[in-house]
Amino acid sequence: MLNTALANIPWEDRPAGTSDVVWRYSRNPIIQRNATPSSNSIFNSAVVPFQGRFAGVFRCDNKKREMNIHRGFSDDGLAWHIDNEPIEWLCDDPELRAFEHRYDPRVVWLGDRYYVTWCNGYHGPAIGIGYTQDFEKFTFLENALLPYNRNGVLVPRKINGMFCMLSRPSDNGHTRYGDIFLSRSPDLIHWGEHRFVMGTKKGWQETKIGAGPVPIETPEGWLLFFHGVLTSCNGFVYSFGAALLDLEQPWKVIYRGGPCLLSPQTTYECVGDVPNVVFPCAALYDQPTGRIAIYYGGADTVTALAFAMMDEILDFLRESSEL
Amino acid sequence: MLNTALANIPWEDRPAGTSDVVWRYSRNPIIQRNATPSSNSIFNSAVVPFQGRFAGVFRCDNKKREMNIHRGFSDDGLAWHIDNEPIEWLCDDPELRAFEHRYDPRVVWLGDRYYVTWCNGYHGPAIGIGYTQDFEKFTFLENALLPYNRNGVLVPRKINGMFCMLSRPSDNGHTRYGDIFLSRSPDLIHWGEHRFVMGTKKGWQETKIGAGPVPIETPEGWLLFFHGVLTSCNGFVYSFGAALLDLEQPWKVIYRGGPCLLSPQTTYECVGDVPNVVFPCAALYDQPTGRIAIYYGGADTVTALAFAMMDEILDFLRESSEL
Amino acid sequence: MLNTALANIPWEDRPAGTSDVVWRYSRNPIIQRNATPSSNSIFNSAVVPFQGRFAGVFRCDNKKREMNIHRGFSDDGLAWHIDNEPIEWLCDDPELRAFEHRYDPRVVWLGDRYYVTWCNGYHGPAIGIGYTQDFEKFTFLENALLPYNRNGVLVPRKINGMFCMLSRPSDNGHTRYGDIFLSRSPDLIHWGEHRFVMGTKKGWQETKIGAGPVPIETPEGWLLFFHGVLTSCNGFVYSFGAALLDLEQPWKVIYRGGPCLLSPQTTYECVGDVPNVVFPCAALYDQPTGRIAIYYGGADTVTALAFAMMDEILDFLRESSEL
Amino acid sequence: MLNTALANIPWEDRPAGTSDVVWRYSRNPIIQRNATPSSNSIFNSAVVPFQGRFAGVFRCDNKKREMNIHRGFSDDGLAWHIDNEPIEWLCDDPELRAFEHRYDPRVVWLGDRYYVTWCNGYHGPAIGIGYTQDFEKFTFLENALLPYNRNGVLVPRKINGMFCMLSRPSDNGHTRYGDIFLSRSPDLIHWGEHRFVMGTKKGWQETKIGAGPVPIETPEGWLLFFHGVLTSCNGFVYSFGAALLDLEQPWKVIYRGGPCLLSPQTTYECVGDVPNVVFPCAALYDQPTGRIAIYYGGADTVTALAFAMMDEILDFLRESSEL
Amino acid sequence: MLNTALANIPWEDRPAGTSDVVWRYSRNPIIQRNATPSSNSIFNSAVVPFQGRFAGVFRCDNKKREMNIHRGFSDDGLAWHIDNEPIEWLCDDPELRAFEHRYDPRVVWLGDRYYVTWCNGYHGPAIGIGYTQDFEKFTFLENALLPYNRNGVLVPRKINGMFCMLSRPSDNGHTRYGDIFLSRSPDLIHWGEHRFVMGTKKGWQETKIGAGPVPIETPEGWLLFFHGVLTSCNGFVYSFGAALLDLEQPWKVIYRGGPCLLSPQTTYECVGDVPNVVFPCAALYDQPTGRIAIYYGGADTVTALAFAMMDEILDFLRESSEL
């Protein structure tokens, strides 16, 4: 079992008088848009425990509105120091090394190292994979799947000897559709055995869905937070919900929560470069207490934090599930 | 003459130093988005006097973003108790009873009962009609008109023995056009004699228009508040204005105010699930004082209130009318 | 039972060596695009037996590309004389009388007269209804349903005392969706009790469908020919197929043929003002022999004829039906 | 050399602790949306020194959402009195005089008078040119270029005896493309010798760009502030940056700053009739101190002010330039 | 008066039994798509009398589908020899000389030389102007108007000392709108005094219109053939009609024929690279006999010829005119 204790998980109790399954951190946003000199916005970012502290890979759009990913460290998961310069990726192939854009990273400890996946510009949006063991040296592996794809998220351990990745095939624009698929690989390079996981449903997830943080292993299944998009007459609205995937056949959905768990309602979620977006890319979990901390982007502009309890999430899934 | 006194109409005088014909309630929004446990947003809702108090039918989108209509009561028209569960409609035909979506209700006292009309999902948006006599038991009648239609609003008395309904034919998406028509019926089931009432005009109403609250009878004509939509480069902007329709031939427009009366300007109108929306669905009127209270949705998220005086509205129409 | 003998039905046997359920007349098109001095094209037209001969209402687009409907007569249903001037409609209401456009007529003998329905421009496409008793004097009744609607087709007798009309709600452009509904009326003026009949299906009918000729009564149900539209990467392709509707509840589909019966394949169907269109608007039936003659438009340019046998059509429906 | 001292230029020092090249006025917005009784919004407006004070031409959308341009005066460039009625233009040709819409003015002192250019409705958006000598009498000259065009900006002196105008050819809607061109004229009536100046680039200026204020002459070249538009999944985002154009061949770009200088981040830039817009139309310059004051519209709703130092802008251009 | 005799105008009498005002040459198309080794298609081309024979500038799309214009000669206006290589244009400015695309030429004798106008790629479609005196040496002048523009056609003599050009402002794609404007110039370089000439009308010209051949001077006005485009559900349909413009104020329309004169009906007009196109670019006129020969492109693939008589065209305009 992968999950272990994370005693220093960032935490704040549910506000009195509310019963929401997921609640916001009262000091949101934890990272402001201009937190580094070069940044226009910092959001949709991934955080992992690292050497008793926390490390992260952050989406920083600079003032040219170039999208890239940067390294950061934190003692408490709340106050962050983020590099002003983007990560440099070691890569022998000059064509693959060329920068087009990088965004929406996820980070996962898998085997003996941290893997990073992100939306990597290669003649369109593709799923880049790289790794680091020390958050100093970062090595680019390959684009896992052909363009046009986004929201590539690795399952945090091999299953039957195979790596597993969730992704959301897309087009090369502001895609108006999108389902989640799972692909398998013996080597993180070659991917196949693609299986449909789940598609859109009416309401908050009517337009497209995509995997959010790296799934959390529970005895009952993989807990997946995922975003869903609704198209209003003023554009896309991004919310997020949860599902539980089968441990051994993670393309099989056990539960899928009917309502969303968080939708854009605060100013930092509703006002910014892209209004009405909450977009989770990382979740921390402390098994002994059941605490979950979810990092999410607000309005494609800032980084925010929300909290939940594992048992309550599982109850929510059981009670509200609609497959 | 239908209109009678409504001494307990919600009211607040025009703020000092302003001359707007319609002004906002200072404690808006009166209903917050999460006013019931299940709601994501409560807006575009209809209110009527009922047994010395007030009753209403409220559009509540739940946390799945399903759209449905709920009952509510209030002593003063300001503080509301809204049912957490949607209205259940009595209906023998299982196909008609099936729930697709219900939204944007209007309520009208007509003859011996309250009729409710709303946008009813039946293979697309259609105009559902039902009635209640006690706000306890609600009976579904029929879809008044074929899909695709929205903003069906009944005239509050028969004219020459016929029921009259305003509506706005649409398409099955976020429609980019829309004119108001009037249809007649002997029985509230079969509708015909469709007449064009009015179409779009440049400016705030350039994209589409739709009837708002149930028209208010005046000696000069039916006072109709209606919404108009402008398409900016960031989507639709919903404002509302007014017109006066002929008492006996309500498809004939006597006056049509040039400017809008209220456009989205406050935070609760500009920020929310759909930015930049004011959308009126109900108006109360106290004939002795001339006071009008208009209930409207803000940003497709909350319910707000605005006020006006009948004589000033009529003056506005006379002076600014453009047919 | 409405159907009677029609000994002089136009006819040509199935070509040797083929087994198609529906086959084309070998001398198609029977009406050329310039058959009247004013016409640019003549297509999508309706034919009925009349006084031992045949009468028809023809869609003639003139050289300005205005769309209107004209009267015509024929001795044999093959050679037609069509008026150069459009039908003049008696109508007291100047607003209803105003010409916007008229197209795609159907004609049906119902009770004591011939009713004509067509797509009537009234602030967008609506369903106009008129009648004639002698093909000399034509009276306009009303627009049966609100815009935006097309392909309004009357069932040729009342059912439980009510008139029944099939129609296809649309938008105000080249609509990309469309299902068939049935509405009922006590008086041909007021319409209600709208019921969904059938929607699109994959393949030749994936984009939209619409009723074609007036349904033919058979002991097993109403035989409805209907067109279906597929969207290729070069636009719409119109084919037609068939379904059988319940005699007493004609919104219930008994059979719906899987394949289409005729798709655009000949030059006069594939080349013209709108390539790749076959569009049926009328069918004659001779009960004693089982012969059916179907009039259809080719490429929105000319009028053509196809033939079938009733028993073969019913066999086709039984064998290929997919509901 | 045109530029002279402007000792009374509005000014506020850069806030402590920041290093932004352009910074906002702390009391923004300087003009509220309802600053005149008729106005719905006042933005995208042009200011010039005039008789020791300041005069301006202001875009005021009225409550019908008609777009027109109004005159205003100010002692300090901060507090403005704006006429409630739009400017009346002297013009002999009734067709040219007819009002369709006027918006986004620029004003420039050129030779012996102030020229005003704006987006002038003439069967679509065109570039209107007029002049005034006293801000009392305004004379319309001609539409400088054919529709569809916007953002016509005059270079503030003749070059080789020719007037020079920057413009951005468009379509007749919410255009999704747009490059800057320069045209020349002997008489301000007839324009030719059109040269491409610069086009879109990835990031904040990926969709379209357009000249902002009248260019400022410096020994190194014309300093041009220009807006750039990015298309997010919720619509257009307008930022602005800078470029330096060759003094004698102003269609040649010497420097073009990579990042934008100001993007929508404050509430009055992100919330309003069109969310996420900063749109500069005028800049004042005091050569002795190097101070620059930039007037810009916020959210197509209000008028705001930002400041910069000439030497810092030129440094920024040199250091970040990407051609 | 410019028009003179052209005794050797190509000609064929109207076919017996028809009364069309414009009729096709029986041996159409006169130029096949592969008439030169490099050509994929030859169409939308301009012809003038030259030294007792005929010369022309031809749109030849090559097998890469690059669009360019080529020179050709003919003895009789029917059999043509067209250069396999495109015209080389003398031009000092390397930016203007660069080839992007050239298409849809018109040629006119004006003063002392032949001017050629065409749609010239310069950061989008613009109106290129060049001239030749001998059809050997061709000199490029300038782009007359900013992009995005097409169908630039010179009036064949100066009016009040000014050159006059008709054009059709467009966007940078397959434009869905388009009106005809007239601009004036003292020098063929700088253009201004833009006036609206005419816009779209319902039917065959509902989507866009554009000037066709160089106008023919008659005592009553300039005879302008122009194309009009209708949007069917399978794309654009190009027909052409005629109008008469005021001799001294050619932006004033005297007559505008209601119906089109020729619409795509033959195989070589309905089948080809772009189905359903007739597009005229040149007309010859023999004043003594009144004969007119119109060169037009068929289906954007071949060149065809049609004939008319001047008096009949003028009668047609008088009788059918709709302004």
Next chain:
Amino acid sequence: MLNTALANIPWEDRPAGTSDVVWRYSRNPIIQRNATPSSNSIFNSAVVPFQGRFAGVFRCDNKKREMNIHRGFSDDGLAWHIDNEPIEWLCDDPELRAFEHRYDPRVVWLGDRYYVTWCNGYHGPAIGIGYTQDFEKFTFLENALLPYNRNGVLVPRKINGMFCMLSRPSDNGHTRYGDIFLSRSPDLIHWGEHRFVMGTKKGWQETKIGAGPVPIETPEGWLLFFHGVLTSCNGFVYSFGAALLDLEQPWKVIYRGGPCLLSPQTTYECVGDVPNVVFPCAALYDQPTGRIAIYYGGADTVTALAFAMMDEILDFLRESSEL
């Protein structure tokens, strides 16, 4: 070296008087649309030598317009017998076995068997791979790549031990963009190392491109015929051209022919279910004579044949190449 003699390759010499590098078979189309009782159209099909005769996998759209692939045999490659029923694929996974659609097959002999690739409906268009050894039993392997993808074509031998596949990532509609990529696999199941091969270019291939037949090995490189699509104002036009890819690094383009080799010009290419399509899916090659026979679909309706000589194709590539 894979290529061997194919003495019975279908063949017809180039017509006298022409110099086209690719020429059509004079008896085209070789397979009519109704060649099987169930077919609406037969096109975009793949042919291979098989046991001294020829076998093929044919795209047959049935009369429901369902797209599926059928087996066929021929003695001479010209006259074909095609099964009326589609191929049944052996597959254990019921989800993968489910039929959504199958179209545009390619067949290649690779190692010890024939592999078939096609566009396989799996929650959108994906690349299905299966194999057969005897054209009797067909086994489904997997979807090679995630949706949305089309035109998956295997290189006919392993390179450095890896299978190589060309494909064209797409969206889920009538995609308006598309480049060719190459992916590698150790097992035909898991694919990675994705490399960009080539993208669109102006002219006949401006909208999208896709690999056609299985590449033919030559000493100089892999000869790839590929289709290119141009968007006219009446939809897509499909032509085909050729390129030469590096033998060992087939994502490197050695030559890319500038013009297309065949564009839709005949009736069976310009008229049919999708006008203006030539779409090659298979090529036979007889090395000793240099003869090439290319099978291609015409108008998405029929199957046609064209011929070429290898040395002429290579000369064409060398002379016209534009990278």
